[in-house]
Amino acid sequence: MKLLNNTALIIAFFFLCSYNSFGQFDLDFVKHLSKNQFADEHLAYLESSALPVDSMAYFKAKYFIEYENDSMFFKQCDSAFELLSMDTLFLRYLDNYFLKKEENYREEWFIRRNEICQKDSAGAQFCYHLALNPSLSDTTKVPTLLRDDFIRLAKVYKKKPVVALLLSAVLPGLGELYIGNLRASIAKFGSQTIFGLQIVESIYFVGLIHPLSFVNIGFFSAFYVANIVGSYRDTKTKKHDLKNQFFFHVSDYYASMYPASIY
Amino acid sequence: MDLSATMANELIENCGSEKPKSRSFLKLSKSTSKYNPFTYLAGGLLFVYQNVLSEQISANCNFEISCSEYTKRCINEYGLFKGTLVGLHQLSCCSPTIYKDYCEFQISENGKVKNEVVK
Amino acid sequence: MFRIITLLCIQLQFINYCYSQDSLTIQLLALEKDIFYSTSDTVKNSLMVQKMDLMMKNKSDNDLILKNCKRIDDQFISDSVEKSRFLWNASVLAYLENDLYYALHTIKEYQHVSNDSSLTCESLRFFIYSNYDTEKTKIIVADLIQRDSIFEAYECYSNAQAYEVRQIQFKKALSYILPGSGMIVNGNWAKGLLSTSLNSASGLAIYYLISNHLYINSLAWGSNLIMKFYIGNINLTEKLINQKQVFRQKKLAKKCELSINECLLKYPINYKFSSQGF
Numbered sequence: 330m331k332l333l334n335n336t337a338l339i340i341a342f343f344f345l346c347s348y349n350s351f352g353q354f355d356l357d358f359v360k361h362l363s364k365n366q367f368a369d370e371h372l373a374y375l376e377s378s379a380l381p382v383d384s385m386a387y388f389k390a391k392y393f394i395e396y397e398n399d400s401m402f403f404k405q406c407d408s409a410f411e412l413l414s415m416d417t418l419f420l421r422y423l424d425n426y427f428l429k430k431e432e433n434y435r436e437e438w439f440i441r442r443n444e445i446c447q448k449d450s451a452g453a454q455f456c457y458h459l460a461l462n463p464s465l466s467d468t469t470k471v472p473t474l475l476r477d478d479f480i481r482l483a484k485v486y487k488k489k490p491v492v493a494l495l496l497s498a499v500l501p502g503l504g505e506l507y508i509g510n511l512r513a514s515i516a517k518f519g520s521q522t523i524f525g526l527q528i529v530e531s532i533y534f535v536g537l538i539h540p541l542s543f544v545n546i547g548f549f550s551a552f553y554v555a556n557i558v559g560s561y562r563d564t565k566t567k568k569h570d571l572k573n574q575f576f577f578h579v580s581d582y583y584a585s586m587y588p589a590s591i592y
Numbered sequence: 593m594d595l596s597a598t599m600a601n602e603l604i605e606n607c608g609s610e611k612p613k614s615r616s617f618l619k620l621s622k623s624t625s626k627y628n629p630f631t632y633l634a635g636g637l638l639f640v641y642q643n644v645l646s647e648q649i650s651a652n653c654n655f656e657i658s659c660s661e662y663t664k665r666c667i668n669e670y671g672l673f674k675g676t677l678v679g680l681h682q683l684s685c686c687s688p689t690i691y692k693d694y695c696e697f698q699i700s701e702n703g704k705v706k707n708e709v710v711k
Numbered sequence: 712m713f714r715i716i717t718l719l720c721i722q723l724q725f726i727n728y729c730y731s732q733d734s735l736t737i738q739l740l741a742l743e744k745d746i747f748y749s750t751s752d753t754v755k756n757s758l759m760v761q762k763m764d765l766m767m768k769n770k771s772d773n774d775l776i777l778k779n780c781k782r783i784d785d786q787f788i789s790d791s792v793e794k795s796r797f798l799w800n801a802s803v804l805a806y807l808e809n810d811l812y813y814a815l816h817t818i819k820e821y822q823h824v825s826n827d828s829s830l831t832c833e834s835l836r837f838f839i840y841s842n843y844d845t846e847k848t849k850i851i852v853a854d855l856i857q858r859d860s861i862f863e864a865y866e867c868y869s870n871a872q873a874y875e876v877r878q879i880q881f882k883k884a885l886s887y888i889l890p891g892s893g894m895i896v897n898g899n900w901a902k903g904l905l906s907t908s909l910n911s912a913s914g915l916a917i918y919y920l921i922s923n924h925l926y927i928n929s930l931a932w933g934s935n936l937i938m939k940f941y942i943g944n945i946n947l948t949e950k951l952i953n954q955k956q957v958f959r960q961k962k963l964a965k966k967c968e969l970s971i972n973e974c975l976l977k978y979p980i981n982y983k984f985s986s987q988g989f
Contacts (some may be wrong), residue, residue, distance in 0.1 A: 361747050365782070370743050373736045459650075494637050510693040522683055523931050530927045541920075541928065558674070559681025566710075574695035591632045595803070595982065596725055596975035600968065602807060605760060606842055607872055609966035649939040650946040 360592050387412040391591050399434045414445045421589035423539040424453035428580035456579045478578050482571045490564040497560035504560030508567050519555050524549040594647045638664050653689050656704045659683040665709045735769050756787040760797050767982050779809050795825035806839050811897045814839045823930045829980045837865055864970030870962030876956045888946035893948035913937045
């Protein structure tokens with residue numbers, strides 16, 4: 330006890346405190362850990378590096394994106410704001426990445442993206458904003474390979490669920506045809522026609538008050554009402570699905586045209 | 593667990609596979625539906641279909657969540673009337689070529705259409 | 712007082728360092744750094760083997776260890792003892808992770824390098840080959856039994872794996888002729904009778920519809936009911952035969968479990984660690 334003087338004790342304390350944080354930060358080593366998918370070692374290395382707060386957040390943001398932990402990425406995002414705005418390759422990667430993600434994460438990212446840098450007049454970010462309110466007049470602003478998707482989206486966006494509902498009530502399957510679901514409309518029209526013919530035949534040969542007629546009428550009316558409700562719902566979901574498909578294609582297109590990466 | 597014991601377990605597991613689980617009865621979450629006897633009737637019919645009849649017709653739905661399971665979930669989510677109608681709507685769409693009406697990202701690896709009950 | 716507080720702080724830091732969950736990760740990170748910065752392939756691979764050993768000792772997840780293991784190129788391990796030790800561990804790991812081809816490759820390499828024909832090695836070979844080659848498994852088992860009769864447990868397992876339900880074709884043919892009868896012969900009475908009754912009821916219903924001149928109804932219901940029930944009966948018979956086979960195989964294998972455990976107690980299969988340590 331007497332051998333230990335105050336200075337030695339303090340040095341020992343700081344040595345143990347800083348055990349995890351000595352050594353220089355090596356980006357190549359981080360790339361190596363990332364390439365080999367050593368998640369635990371990667372995080373341990375970042376945490377043991379004596380990096381400034383913003384750089385630490387920046388590298389952690391990259392780490393969380395690599396292992397698809399989106400909520401943790403957003404937590405790091407604010408502190409890494411400036412460094413992110415300078416890393417165009419990573420920003421491009423993030424645009425492509427979030428276009429394929431769930432709607433809430435996608436929205437959150439593009440709100441932050443607007444804060445990081447101004448809207449482009451081209452690129453994935455621009456396509457995202459166009460697709461939020463698609464209009465046929467904007468078709469020329471979209472890259473040629475994505476135009477078909479955009480036109481389909483813009484056309485379906487104009488369709489009204491109430492119209493689909495009314496059309497389905499007039500003729501089964503017409504509502505589905507209105508939103509472009511050809512196969513569904515054929516299946517519905519075909520099944521309803523067969524049920525109709527069965528009803529006519531059963532009423533003609535065995536009369537209305539007969540179990541067979543009841544069964545046929547029951548099936549016909551249940552499917553008839555279900556188709557009306559379904560057309561209304563399908564019109565809504567179709568817009569959402571086509572928008573997602575457009576985002577998928579935008580992501581793939583920009584990923585192939587302008588290669589982007591995390592590091 | 594000891595490594596030898598793990599290896600013995602692995603060996604036994606590799607011989608044959610587990611018996612498929614039977615599907616459960618309708619689980620109601622909404623208090624409004626709990627007092628409707630027809631909800632239980634629909635649930636019972638779906639239960640019988642899923643556990644007894646579906647294997648008799650080698651049912652192979654074109655949707656990832658099969659039409660009967662989807663109807664069950666819809667009844668649970670929207671109540672008997674709307675749930676049945678939404679389920680019947682999927683049933684009327686269920687044909688082998690239906691995947692062509694859906695976007696690429698909605699088709700799963702086994703060629704079935706991904707579907708979910710929107711909450 | 713100041714010294715006591717400082718010493719307590721040092722002690723806390725030391726305990727934190729030694730016993731924290733991250734200490735393994737830090738050690739692994741240190742090894743990974745050495746691997747990354749080393750320029751010689753021999754050193755690199757030797758460090759990778761060390762890392763693998765450390766993970767095995769600390770019981771890390773098998774998939775993570777196997778991922779590390781697959782990076783190692785055994786050509787660069789110059790020491791034949793180390794090399795055979797690595798190949799042994801790799802084959803055990805690959806077997807546990809169901810990576811059959813890697814397990815086959817490493818066990819072959821292991822035998823080539825070490826010329827090991829011990830009972831433990833043959834036992835591991837049996838484990839690996841049992842999922843791949845039944846003929847080879849039989850040869851291994853016969854050899855093992857010759858050397859020690861305790862390995863009859865493995866023969867019991869091989870027999871369980873080779874079990875086949877009798878009269879498969881006959882049962883299938885029956886289901887074509889009389890719906891449900893194939894299932895009844897297979898032992899699934901309830902399902903078979905239900906199938907027979909559903910098929911005959913739908914047949915009768917269609918007959919009733921035709922006799923009442925309800926041709927559209929008979930066509931619509933006929934294609935929906937009779938065809939589905941009839942084809943369903945054939946598919947279900949096939950499925951139930953397979954299920955029965957798997958169930959019997961599993962039951963027979965379970966019977967051998969106790970004696971297999973005895974074998975493994977006598978000739979345990981374990982990872983091989985370096986005697987030098989690091």
